[in-house]
Structures are given as structure tokens and as C-alpha cells.
Amino acid sequence: MSDVPARVVLREVGPRDGLQNEPPVPTAQKIALIEALAQTGVGEIEAVSYTHPRAIPQMADAADVWAGVTRDPSISYSALVPNLVGARRALDAGFADIEVVVSASRTHNLRNINRAPEESMEAIAEVIATAHAHDVRCQVIVATAFGCPYEGEVPEEQVVGLAERAVAFGADSICFGDTTGMGSPPRVTRLVGRFRDACPDVALALHFHDTRGTGMANLAAGLALGVDRFDASVGGLGGCPYAPGASGNIATEEAVYLLQEYGVETGIDLDRLLEVAEFAQRIVGHELPSGLLKAGPRTRLAR
């Protein structure tokens, strides 16, 4: 456990990756969720995505959401962008951090955005250059990094190869996305090891889904390797588009709880976060998958 970092940055992706996989929620509720999350001590919030409304109707009101949020200057808000058009919208809206995605699985990328991964990479080069021209940081998320719902196995060299190209184009950081929860600790260890060999000085974030019960084990595996940036979604908000009823993102409160058990600082107030998870549950109108939301932390004793 010697590489476990003293501090971890959790990026809250509930308002984007979470709500994107839930039935549409009113704009005011999205704003309220983002503002409530800002009160928990979380340092980064992925607030919206500037995707085409036909592709993801849940994010059609991104501009209104972002315009409505009372921003906390201590928090880094970010926007996910699918392409240069989306990036320009995010830059115009004043985001200082954007994320752009490419899927390591050819089939997944083709089905999602009708492009081969290498075509996506050309567009990503433009997105990064445009972001940097505006003094905006750009993270490249390599999706299906631990497996693809269509192809199954995605070779690690393919995943790391895309990450290396993104770094060559100037990506400020890389995030490996376990888009459909196919990761496991041995895969995390192998992929992080390969990436570090290829790009030893590049900031790395890991984005896990808990679709098959491995979410916290994957986080623990990343942590043991010194990874200090993880995505998570309050309450486990969201789901898996390929498996009805299945879980999506790891729950932020479960991540905070696990990190506390390691003595790792996140800056997040767990009690406040659990209140926001309850609020998120009311917003979507159904039970969220977070176990910690039901049972409470170990400090919540029975009478």
C-alpha cells in the first residue's frame, strides 16, 4: 500500500454521466443538484455535456443549466464535448476545463459517433488546439478502456496507443473510462502500468462503473498504484445503456467512504454528500444503487 496517495481528487460526474443515463430531469433540478454538490467540498464537477440534443436529449438544456448555476470559484467545473462544435460552445460558455472522448473500441466509436477512432483523434487534435488557444485545459477520455459491450476484449496496446496520440496532441490529462463496468483489478493494474511506461509524466484519471460489482475493487487497485484522480457519481446516479436496471458510475459517497478507510483525504464532507445523494434520488424518482446511501457509513450505529 506504499503508493496510496495522501489525497485524491474525485470528480463528481453525476450531473453529466449520471443524469445522461436517467429519464430527463427539469433544468432547475439539475442546477439545484450542481449547487448542492458544490456544498460538499468536492473539488471538481462535470456539469454538462454539449452534445447534440438528438444524440442525448437529457443534455439538451446544457446551456441553460450552466447559465443558471451560481458558481463556486473554488470548484473546477467542466463540460464534456463530443467535437469541435461542442468545444466552441463550452469555451463560449466560459468553461476552463473540457473533456473530449474517443472510444478505444472501433465498433463502439462507430456506433456512438459514426466515426472510426482514428478519425475521432483528428477531431480531438483540433479540440485540444482550440481549447489551448483559449487557455482552457482539455482532458481526453479513452472510453471502453477495459472492455467493449460489442467487441468484448479491447487490447491494452490499442487503449494506450490512443492515449499516447492524445498526449502527443497536447492533452492535459488522460482518463481511462470503464464505460460499461467491464474493468477488474488485474486489468486496472495492467493498463495503468502500460500507460505509465508509455507516458510516465502525464496526469491520469480513472472512471469506473460498478455494473458488475467491481467498482470499489477497481478504485482500490488504482489507488494502490498511486492514481489520485477518479470519477464518481453521487448516489450512483445513472445506469448502463446496455443492461437495463444495471448500475452505472461508482457512487461518490462509496468512493469517499472507501478512501476515508485508507486515510486518504478528499476534502468531501460525507454526511453532506449523503444528503445530496438523497436529493438526487428524489430528483430521479427511484432508488439509486448506492449501498452506502441505504446503510450509512460504519459510524452510523444502531441503537
Next chain:
Amino acid sequence: MSDVPARVVLREVGPRDGLQNEPPVPTAQKIALIEALAQTGVGEIEAVSYTHPRAIPQMADAADVWAGVTRDPSISYSALVPNLVGARRALDAGFADIEVVVSASRTHNLRNINRAPEESMEAIAEVIATAHAHDVRCQVIVATAFGCPYEGEVPEEQVVGLAERAVAFGADSICFGDTTGMGSPPRVTRLVGRFRDACPDVALALHFHDTRGTGMANLAAGLALGVDRFDASVGGLGGCPYAPGASGNIATEEAVYLLQEYGVETGIDLDRLLEVAEFAQRIVGHELPSGLLKAGPRTRLAR
């Protein structure tokens, strides 16, 4: 990962620890569940507990369940016993393996069986002696080994102290029970380390609950230390008596899946086990918490 064992024995505890925490199920369904589990390749099944019907009405038909099961000679079936009376019933019924429990938390032991842990240990010494007089193996489960719902923290020396006394009384193996899912990887590492220091040659099993999302991470932590015996419940059958709606035991299929990812052999056919998990879900008449049951293994691809 050098200590990861090549093979792990999973003990299926769904028929006992699972069903004990579900609304009562007809005897015939319990028998059918045990017989279906026997078809999956699992090597050990905790079939029943011989507790007093007033204490645990769900197990009142233990004798009928066990009498009705067509037994597979390749499987080790076991019974949980609360005391010498229960042990005699299990021995009379022909069990070759029994488990007896003591809670490391004084409050939990008092509330559960109205005895202090040291009084329980005296009874356990008798149970072990009686079992051995009948050539029956006896495992001692130290419950609330990672925390107590009443007391919170349970000192590791208290947990290991009970285990050492059990070993001195002749216990064939020790199981640390995370009764209400308060374990985490650092706690697993510390407790297993302390136990190994105290009792280096004694077989150790770990019994995790996934109440707070840490179940698979705890399994991975135990695995990394070379622990090769874990309890699990098909479908995640069961719950937590201290947190309504919360999960109980880790799901056997999630454990098998995770172990497969490590290349660890369990002898269990995952597809068959998932069918039994669906059957278990029908028996109890509500959705079980297993994520793998909803999403399927990573080999189950989308069209």
C-alpha cells in the same frame, strides 16, 4: 499480486445466511435451491442452521430441509450451530462440518445470544470437543470482526484474541465474519496480518457482506494476502438486519467473476450459477442486489 492463490474455495451460504435474512421460504424451495447450487460446481454449501425457531423462524424447518436434500457426495455441506444443543442436532443429522459463532463485540454477542463473548467461548470449547468426538470438523466464526453495529470499532486484538482461544480449543479453522459489511481493504489487511502472526498455520476463511460497497474490494484484499476461502451468497441473497433494504452477503456470482478475472479457479460454472441466482430471485419474490445478475459477465455482449 504474488500471493494470489491459484484456487479458491467458495462456501455458498445463501441457503443459510441468505435465507435467514429474507421473509420465510417454503421448505421445498429451500431444498430445490440447495440442490440447484450443487449443480454449479461449488465445493461447499452451508445448508441450514440449527438455531431455536423462536430466535430465527426462517430456519425452523432445518431438519426437514436437510432430510429432504438429495446429497452430492462431492460437496461438503455444513450447518451453523449456536450452541451444544444445536451441535448435537447437526451431528445427529449427519453433518461432517459445523460452524459455531461468537461475536467479537460484547454488545452484539449479548444482544444476539444473551451471553458475554467469554461465556460463548466456554460453550464453543464443548461444541468443538463434541464435534471432534464424532469425527466432525468445527469452524469457529468470529462475527463483527470488522466492526459492530452497536459499538462501532471492535479492536483487532479482541478479534484475534477470540480466534486464538478458539484455536487453543481445537477449532479446525477460523472465519472472520463481516456481519454488517463494515470491512474495508485496509482493515482486512491488518486483521489477516495479525491473525497470521498469532496463528500462522491455521486455515482462515473470510465472510464479507457488501452492505457499503466494499465487498469485492475486501475479497481482492484477502486474495492478495493469499486467503483462499471465502463465503458468498447466490444472488446476494439476504440483507442486513440493521439497515432495511441494504445488501447482505457478497454475491457468489460476483465473487466467481472477480476470481476469474484474477485467473483463480473456483470449480464453479458461472452461467449455471447465474441461473441459480435467477431461481433464488424468484423464490424470494424480489430483485436481488447482485450487479452481475443484472448485467451478466463481460463476455455477454450486446448485439
